[in-house]
Amino acid sequence: MNAITPLGDTQAQAVVSRFAVPAIRCAGCIAKIENGLNGEPGILSSRVNFSTKQVAISHLPELDDDKLKQKIEALGFETQILADNPLSEEKGSTDRLIRALAVAGFGMMNIMLLSVSVWSGAAGVTRDLFHWLSALIAIPVIAYSGRPFFASAAMALRYGRTNMDVPISIGILLATGLSIYETATGGAHAYFDGAVMLLFFLLAGRVLDGMMRDRAREGIGALLKQTAPGAMVMMDDGTTSWVATRDLRPEMRMMVAAGSNLAADGVIETGSSSFDCSLMTGESEPQPNGEGDMVLAGTLNLSSPVIVRVTATGEDTSLSDIARLMDEAGQHRSFYVRIADRAARYYAPAVHSLALLAFAYWMIVGAGWHQSLLIAVAVLIITCPCALGLAVPAAQVVASGALLRKGVMVKDGSALERLAEVDYALFDKTGTLTLGHPVPVNLDDLSLSQKQIALALAQASQHPISKAIRTALLAENITPAILENIGEVPGEGMKALWNGLPVMLGKPEKSADHLSSQLSMGDDTVLLQLKDEIRPDTSNALARLQALGLPASIISGDNLHSVSLVSDALDLPAKAGVSPQDKVDAITRLSDSGHKVLMVGDGLNDGPALAAAHVSIAPGSASDVGQQAADAVFTSDSLMPVALSVTVARRTMKIVHQNFALAIGYNIIAVPLALTGMVTPLIAAIAMSLSSLIVVGNALRLNGAAK
Numbered sequence: 023m024n025a026i027t028p029l030g031d032t033q034a035q036a037v038v039s040r041f042a043v044p045a046i047r048c049a050g051c052i053a054k055i056e057n058g059l060n061g062e063p064g065i066l067s068s069r070v071n072f073s074t075k076q077v078a079i080s081h082l083p084e085l086d087d088d089k090l091k092q093k094i095e096a097l098g099f100e101t102q103i104l105a106d107n108p109l110s111e112e113k114g115s116t117d118r119l120i121r122a123l124a125v126a127g128f129g130m131m132n133i134m135l136l137s138v139s140v141w142s143g144a145a146g147v148t149r150d151l152f153h154w155l156s157a158l159i160a161i162p163v164i165a166y167s168g169r170p171f172f173a174s175a176a177m178a179l180r181y182g183r184t185n186m187d188v189p190i191s192i193g194i195l196l197a198t199g200l201s202i203y204e205t206a207t208g209g210a211h212a213y214f215d216g217a218v219m220l221l222f223f224l225l226a227g228r229v230l231d232g233m234m235r236d237r238a239r240e241g242i243g244a245l246l247k248q249t250a251p252g253a254m255v256m257m258d259d260g261t262t263s264w265v266a267t268r269d270l271r272p273e274m275r276m277m278v279a280a281g282s283n284l285a286a287d288g289v290i291e292t293g294s295s296s297f298d299c300s301l302m303t304g305e306s307e308p309q310p311n312g313e314g315d316m317v318l319a320g321t322l323n324l325s326s327p328v329i330v331r332v333t334a335t336g337e338d339t340s341l342s343d344i345a346r347l348m349d350e351a352g353q354h355r356s357f358y359v360r361i362a363d364r365a366a367r368y369y370a371p372a373v374h375s376l377a378l379l380a381f382a383y384w385m386i387v388g389a390g391w392h393q394s395l396l397i398a399v400a401v402l403i404i405t406c407p408c409a410l411g412l413a414v415p416a417a418q419v420v421a422s423g424a425l426l427r428k429g430v431m432v433k434d435g436s437a438l439e440r441l442a443e444v445d446y447a448l449f450d451k452t453g454t455l456t457l458g459h460p461v462p463v464n465l466d467d468l469s470l471s472q473k474q475i476a477l478a479l480a481q482a483s484q485h486p487i488s489k490a491i492r493t494a495l496l497a498e499n500i501t502p503a504i505l506e507n508i509g510e511v512p513g514e515g516m517k518a519l520w521n522g523l524p525v526m527l528g529k530p531e532k533s534a535d536h537l538s539s540q541l542s543m544g545d546d547t548v549l550l551q552l553k554d555e556i557r558p559d560t561s562n563a564l565a566r567l568q569a570l571g572l573p574a575s576i577i578s579g580d581n582l583h584s585v586s587l588v589s590d591a592l593d594l595p596a597k598a599g600v601s602p603q604d605k606v607d608a609i610t611r612l613s614d615s616g617h618k619v620l621m622v623g624d625g626l627n628d629g630p631a632l633a634a635a636h637v638s639i640a641p642g643s644a645s646d647v648g649q650q651a652a653d654a655v656f657t658s659d660s661l662m663p664v665a666l667s668v669t670v671a672r673r674t675m676k677i678v679h680q681n682f683a684l685a686i687g688y689n690i691i692a693v694p695l696a697l698t699g700m701v702t703p704l705i706a707a708i709a710m711s712l713s714s715l716i717v718v719g720n721a722l723r724l725n726g727a728a729k
Contacts, residue, residue, distance in 0.1 A: 036066050036080045039087050041094060042102045045174045045187075046075045051099070054183075058097040065093075077101070098183035100173070116229060122167040123225040129163030130218045137215040153205040153212045160214035164198055167221050170228065189373040193402030194220060197703050200399060216403060216707025223714055250285040250319075253278065256329065270335040279327050284319050286335045293328035297321045325483075325510050377401045380697050389699070397699045404696045404706035405689065413681035414439070416721035421674040424727045429642075429657040430667050437653035439678075440637040441671035443618045447567055447664075448609065448635070450623035451578035451588050451596075455560060457659060458624065458643055460490045460537050460552040468541070468548060471503065476541050476550070478502035479516040479527035487539050488516070488527070490552055515539070537584075556591060559660040564592060566665035570672075572620065577605055579627050605631035622664055624648045639664055670727045677724055681717045688713040 046052065052070045055077060059068035066080040079090055087103045094101045136152045144152060168191070175191040194217050201212040252266040253276040262277055267285045270276075275291065278284060294312035298321060308324050311317055317330060319339040336342065377398045384394035418439075422432040432438060449455050468476065477500050480492040505518035505525070515528010523544050530540040530549060537552040564574055576596035578585045589596035597608070605621075609631055612619050621628070621635030624644030632638035632651040640652035649655050656663035692709050695701050701709070 037083055039079050039081065039090055039103070041077045041079070041087075041091065042075060043070075043077050043094065043099050044075055045099050045177065046070065055094065055097055055099060059093060062093055065090075095177070096181050098178035098181045100177050119170060119225060119229045122170060123222065123229050125163055126167040126218060126222040126225055129159050129167070130215070130222045132159050133215045133218055149210075150205070150208055153201075153214075156212060156214040157202060157205050160198065160201070160218050163218055164194060164221065167218075167225060168194055171221075171224070189377070189402060190220075190224060192377075193399060196395065196399045197403060197707075200396065200703065211702060213399075213703040213707065216703050219707055219711055220403060223711070250283040253285040268336065270332055272332050272335065274332045276330045276332060277327065278323050278330055280323055280325050283322050284317055284330065286319050286330075286332045287339045288317060288330035288332045288334075290315050290317060291329045291331050293326055295326040295328050296324045298324055373402060373405050376405065376693070376697065384699065393699070396703060397696065399703045400701045400706040401693070401696045403703055404692050404701060404710055413685050413717055414678055416718045417674050417677045417681060417724060420721045420724040421670050421677075421727055424725055425654075425663075425667060425670055428663060428666060430639075430654055430663045431657070432654045432667075433652070437637050438671045438674045440618070440653070441620070441668055442675040444620040444636055444668065445571060446612055446617040447572045447574040447620045447622065448577050448605075448612075448631070449574060449594075450625065450628050451576055451585055452554065452580050453624040453643060454622055454641060455576065455588055455592065455661070456554040456556050458554065460487065460554050462491055462494045462550055463553045464549075464551050465491075465494055465498070468550075470500075472541060472543065472548060473498070473500045474503035475505070475520055475525050475543065476527055478505045478520075479508070479518060479525065479541075482508050482518075483510065483516050483527075487537070487552060491527075491539065491550065556588060557659055557661045559662040560592060563661040563665045564594070566662070567668065570665065570668055572668065577608055577631075579605075579625075602627045602630045606634045609634050620664075620668070623652075639667065670724075673727045674724060677721055681720055684717055684720065685713065688716075 043055065046055070055070055056068050059065050059077075059079060064082045064085045066082070068077055068079045070077050077094065081090065091101055091103060133156045136156050140149050140152050171187045171191045171194070174187040178188060197213045197217040197220075201214050201217070203209070204212045250267065252264055253270065254262045255265045255270070256262055256275040256277060265274070270286045276285065276288065280295065290311055290313050292313065294310065296308040296310050297317060298308050311328075316333075317323075317328075318341065319334075320341040334340075380401045381394045381398035384397050385391065389397075418432075418436075421438055425432055452458055465473065473495055476491060477495040480488040480495070481502060483489075503520055505520055508516065508518035510516055511526075511528070515526055517524065517526040517528075519525070520543070524542075525544075526542040527539060530538050531547070537554065539550045539552070541548045541550060567574055574594055576585060576589055576592075576594050577600055578596065578598055579600055579602075580598060582598040585596050585598035588594075597604075600608070605628065609619050609621065613636070618636040621631050621638040622640070623632055623638070624640050625648055628640075628648055629651040632640065632648065632653075637654075638652040639654045639656060640648045642649070642655055642657035644652070644655070654667060656667070688709075692701070692706075692713075696706060
């Protein structure tokens with residue numbers, strides 16, 4: 023949270039505006055924007071979300087969005103005003119970067135073919151022709167593929183500022199200009215290949231970065247999609263009308279049909295039904311709710327229609343609160359300063375200074391403007407941070423590919439960095455340590471006719487327990503009995519008549535210690551027990567995590583009894599009945615005590631915790647929200663991929679450290695050579711590319727890391 027300007031009572035009048043700032047590249051950009059805005063009159067605070075490249079500004083009403091936009095642009099960053107649904111706004115520019123990368127790659131390959139001919143000995147008219155052909159290819163390629171860098175650099179320079187793109191743009195333009203000059207004057211060397219190659223490697227890094235950010239944005243969007251797009255609202259004259267979610271207001275009365283999601287928070291006025299709240303609370307069993315009970319947006323009405331009086335809509339709903347928790351928790355993650363970003367913060371001024379010093383020195387000693395400029399360009403190119411920039415993403419991409427082949431999808435490259443650091447693991451229960459699919463365990467106690475009646479009743483219900491019973495009986499090739507007057511008793515179960523005898527499948531008469539359902543035939547009753555199996559290899563995975571120095575515990579929204587069954591079986595400490603906020607608080611306490619927490623969960627209620635943890639993993643059976651909020655998803659039933667991911671992450675960081683050593687070593691050797699005039703721009707581009715290839719080759723050793 024940023025410091026707040028002391029404006030006294032005016033803080034109560036503050037409004038919040040959001041802006042997209044696509045040019046945010048590193049921690050230096052964040053500091054530049056926040057420090058620049060927080061000193062402005064009328065601005066209470068500003069906060070940059072690095073993942074979504076957005077700025078949220080709390081300000082006085084006198085400042086409209088246009089004035090705020092001008093203030094951000096005055097800091098050297100192009101910006102757009104966001105619409106009225108900022109949490110789901112998507113402004114991805116990855117597609118444009120991919121097109122620019124493809125053009126640069128095409129141009130680079132063709133120019134290199136011509137350059138190889140020149141290097142092989144082509145001279146005279148042939149060499150000049152190849153230089154002109156290279157120019158014809160390179161100039162439009164550079165003009166198109168260089169736009170992301172040129173536009174960002176121009177914006178910064180317009181307001182007297184600088185950023186990473188300024189030295190990159192200067193280096194590319196100078197190399198291109200010198201190459202045109204050399205070509206026009208019949209010179210021996212042109213550097214179109216180096217300029218285009220430079221663009222290609224830089225764009226490759228930007229594309230990888232853009233793809234990771236797009237996936238981060240999808241998490242909050244998927245969460246908000248849990249809300250229904252609208253609801254049938256009862257009007258004053260007794261008629262009903264469909265109203266979009268954004269137009270719902272408190273005190274409106276919604277008619278919510280069975281099988282529908284709620285569009286707003288509210289209180290049931292008429293009727294009763296069971297609701298699937300598992301995504302909100304983690305409770306595995308459907309919750310019966312009747313008149314006077316609170317029901318929440320995003321939950322699913324399972325059995326009977328109810329009339330709900332709206333109490334909260336839009337961003338005031340509990341679902342939006344969870345979205346905000348994810349957004350805010352994600353910002354903590356976004357402030358995780360990557361090693362490369364820290365280096366990049368000092369890159370621009372260092373490179374500018376070196377190139378300028380080199381130019382000035384060689385002018386003073388009488389080398390002439392042409393030679394001095396060549397040396398300055400060589401310094402700009404040879405100090406290109408490609409090797410440094412690839413040190414982290416190259417290792418992450420190869421390690422992610424290795425994990426993918428083992429059924430683990432790593433969504434955020436920086437997740438491997440954070441996964442390597444974890445020292446404590448928190449597990450949700452239902453759907454995470456267990457498979458999340460209850461299975462009947464005593465169907466053999468039923469006679470054939472009882473099985474046929476149970477199947478006939480179960481297949482008429484959408485209740486999760488009924489689905490489990492139906493699936494198991496169908497697997498035994500049971501045919502359903504013919505029933506009459508079949509119907510549902512809200513909160514109780516399905517009832518019908520079988521040859522005139524009342525039959526029912528539903529809630530047990532007595533509260534059971536385990537997941538269960540009761541089949542009644544007249545006065546005879548049979549208790550059907552269900553069990554949610556623990557994932558295979560769970561004990562081995564927990565033992566392997568323990569060997570890696572990660573103690574583990576359970577934190578679940580489910581009831582105490584259900585949690586204790588799993589806790590005892592796995593010999594893990596556990597907390598039961600916790601809310602989404604409680605999970606976040608538990609992670610915060612562990613973090614405050616110095617732990618790096620790995621959260622493994624699957625439900626909507628785990629979303630904030632998955633986002634707040636140092637790193638998070640969800641199973642493939644998780645809800646869309648759980649999968650989107652997590653940094654990685656494993657697709658197998660086994661829990662072993664969690665331990666495997668930690669192992670691979672630690673190996674990845676060893677490779678990253680080696681890559682950094684290689685990149686730094688390259689600069690220690692290459693930069694002095696460039697400064698002393700021993701390197702031409704072409705050799706600088708080749709050296710830069712070789713350093714990148716070495717870094718990539720080292721990263722490829724991770725290809726078999728997930729064995």
